[in-house]
Amino acid sequence: MVAAFAGWNDAASAATTALEAIAVSLEADPVAEIDPEDFYDFQVTRPTIRMAEGEARQVDWPENTIMAAVAPAAERDLVVVSGVEPNLRWRTFAEAVIEAAERLGVEMVVTLGALLADVPHTRAVPITGLAADAELVERLTLSRSSYEGPTGIVGIVHDACRRHGLTSASLWAAVPHYVAAVPNPKAALALLRRLEGFTGIAIEASELEEAMERFETQVDRAVAANPEIEELVRRLESEQADEPEIDTRDMPSGDTIAQDFQRFLRQRADGED
Secondary structure, three states: OEEEEEOOOEHHHHHHHHHHHHHHHOOOEEEEEOOHHHOOOOOOOOOEEEEEOOOEEEEEOOOOEEEEEOOOOOOOOEEEEEEEOOOOOHHHHHHHHHHHHHHOOOOEEEEEEEEEEOOOOOOOOOEEEEEOOHHHHHHOOOEEOOOOOOOOHHHHHHHHHHHOOOEEEEEEEEEEHHHOOOOOHHHHHHHHHHHHHHHOOOOOOHHHHHHHHHHHHHHHHHHHOOHHHHHHHHHHHHHHOOOOOOOOOOOOOHHHHHHHHHHHHHHHHHHOO
16 A cells, blocks of 8 residues: 655655656556545635536545555555545544555555655755564665654554554655745655655656656756855755855855745746646
8 A cells, every 4th residue: 555645744745746646657446535524624624616517616525535556567556545634533544544455455555755854956855764664674775763753644544554563664755945835746756766666566657757857947947046045055965965064154044045935936836837
């Protein structure tokens, strides 16, 4: 089972974008849904209304869809869970996910996530793989998780896997915090390629690769037009390469620069294709 949830665990929509590419590539078919009624505060996660066939107004509720993805050339097929982080009853929600996994004969659960980090967009996306099972850590060259602090629904799902004796692992992409305002196909593609090593299932992702090229071009142009962000990117590149640190005493804070730059990117997204 491969799962990703929009919300706190999904910086720049990287995890859910990767999951969507998997579902499209393998022509996944929906087999079940989790009813949103018990798990969402609809004043926080609001349903939306759209026009259906140009006439009827249709309500779209927050969806958590379970899909079957057949992979004939691989040892295992995939169960794909695409959802939105719930507002309420997290333990019950996680139990529903695990019940679906057990009914469908799932042997391992892999969740995808993305987090904001001090990394430059010009470098390869750092992917962290975590698992609690020592054998799985060694076999898949992951690391044992030692994180302590707030968690999202991904952490609750992994705890439910542990209690039910179901093997689980988690893949996380580090997303540059100064471009978190727009979807990041580069991080999504990095998650996808790392997942291929887990599953042995090749995913066709040419559209995501093209989107990554457009993303990098747009961000490069935007960075070049903003000296403060350009300086921030050079500093992050220097830190990643372990080069001498640039003097930043007269620079605004990284968070301040990032907030201004994200507003700039949103304005560009509103005015461009």
